[in-house]
Amino acid sequence: MSRSILMLPGDGIGPEIVAEAEKVLHKINEKFSLGLHFQSALVGGAAIEETDSPLPDETLDMARKADAILLGAVGGPQWDKRPMASRPEKGLLGLRSNLQLFANLRPAILYPQLASASSLKPEVVSGLDIMIVRELTGGIYFGQPRGVRELESGERQGYNTYAYTESEIRRIGRVAFEAAQQRGKKLCSVDKANVLEVTVLWREIMEDLRREYPDVELSHMYVDNAAMQLVRAPKQFDVIVTGNMFGDILSDEAAMLTGSIGMLPSASLNSEKQGMYEPCHGSAPDIAGKGIANPLATILSGAMMLRYSLGEEKAAGAIEAAVSKVLDQGLRTADIMSADGRKVSTREMGDAVLAAL
Numbered sequence: 001m002s003r004s005i006l007m008l009p010g011d012g013i014g015p016e017i018v019a020e021a022e023k024v025l026h027k028i029n030e031k032f033s034l035g036l037h038f039q040s041a042l043v044g045g046a047a048i049e050e051t052d053s054p055l056p057d058e059t060l061d062m063a064r065k066a067d068a069i070l071l072g073a074v075g076g077p078q079w080d081k082r083p084m085a086s087r088p089e090k091g092l093l094g095l096r097s098n099l100q101l102f103a104n105l106r107p108a109i110l111y112p113q114l115a116s117a118s119s120l121k122p123e124v125v126s127g128l129d130i131m132i133v134r135e136l137t138g139g140i141y142f143g144q145p146r147g148v149r150e151l152e153s154g155e156r157q158g159y160n161t162y163a164y165t166e167s168e169i170r171r172i173g174r175v176a177f178e179a180a181q182q183r184g185k186k187l188c189s190v191d192k193a194n195v196l197e198v199t200v201l202w203r204e205i206m207e208d209l210r211r212e213y214p215d216v217e218l219s220h221m222y223v224d225n226a227a228m229q230l231v232r233a234p235k236q237f238d239v240i241v242t243g244n245m246f247g248d249i250l251s252d253e254a255a256m257l258t259g260s261i262g263m264l265p266s267a268s269l270n271s272e273k274q275g276m277y278e279p280c281h282g283s284a285p286d287i288a289g290k291g292i293a294n295p296l297a298t299i300l301s302g303a304m305m306l307r308y309s310l311g312e313e314k315a316a317g318a319i320e321a322a323v324s325k326v327l328d329q330g331l332r333t334a335d336i337m338s339a340d341g342r343k344v345s346t347r348e349m350g351d352a353v354l355a356a357l
């Protein structure tokens with residue numbers, strides 16, 4: 001079976017880290033005879049330079065046809081003065097909305113080898129393994145009406161709309177229950193049902209879904225408490241499901257528990273399990289071209305791609321084990337460097353993962 005993977009390196013450190021992930025994916029493709037076929041295209045600032053659009057039609061067309069997409073990162077200061085509608089980030093948002101990637105999966109895993117990188121005490125975070133499932137295409141970031149209007153008093157008022165339909169809640173709920181089934185079978189739904197009607201409905205639908213997944217233990221938590229619990233006792237969580245805005249904030253908070261943004265992969269899926277996979281970090285223009293970026297988040301995004309879009313659990317596990325092995329060997333890029341580590345470049349880190357495979 002031939003399956004097509006679209007590589008979108010993007011901007012800044014994007015091309016450097018995607019090159020390392022591609023090396024690893026080529027090797028795993030051979031080793032496990034996966035029948036993967038790779039193509040690449042332009043997105044973000046790189047696409048603006050060539051075509052004046054952050055998401056050229058050709059890229060969107062290739063993305064629609066691909067089984068999965070691996071993206072580096074987009075953006076950089078040279079495009080920051082462009083109008084909002086034609087900035088590099090629009091390329092990313094355009095892909096998410098056109099492919100209807102409504103489910104964002106962000107694991108926060110603390111490798112025991114990097115426990116000292118966290119700002120929390122090692123005993124609080126060591127062994128941390130949380131999956132945050134964030135709704136990505138609805139909620140207050142997309143709700144209409146929105147804008148800034150002038151009131152009769154002459155004062156201006158900014159306003160947004162927080163809305164979710166039952167079906168939007170149900171489909172993200174299912175992704176989260178299924179993720180919990182594959183992991184520790186615990187799901188915490190985060191809302192603000194004491195204040196917001198939208199999330200009263202959210203809670204009701206999650207309760208309703210509970211009956212379809214009797215093996216998963218469902219709990220509910222208000223978002224303010226969840227933010228607090230994540231720093232007090234993060235290991236109590238297995239899978240967290242929440243809406244777009246709460247998920248945006250909580251997933252960054254959870255990411256920082258692990259100490260290095262250079263280690264964290266993510267997946268955005270649609271209902272056909274087609275997905276876009278990318279590191280959680282941005283294009284890091286401050287270190288672009290220096291060969292010092294950490295490629296592991298992108299390599300681990302490749303592992304998530306194998307697991308969630310291609311159903312290749314063994315191959316995914318092999319990449320994750322290889323990453324753990326290079327950390328055991330003490331190899332560290334600058335962002336995760338420790339006193340007893342051996343500093344390596346982006347390429348050396350990619351080569352070490354290849355060797356460990």
Ligand code: NAD
Nearest residue numbers: 073074075076077262281282283284285286287293294335
């Ligand atoms: P950033 O994540 O790019 O960088 C934040 C800090 O983390 C920087 O000091 C950077 O050097 C470091 N860093 C990030 N990734 C790293 C890696 N793999 N290895 C080592 N260090 C790493 O965030 P920012 O500086 O706020 O944004 C820079 C640009 O990226 C902006 O244009 C922003 O819009 C864009 N951005 C893109 C995405 C995306 O493509 N998904 C996400 C966030 C930001």
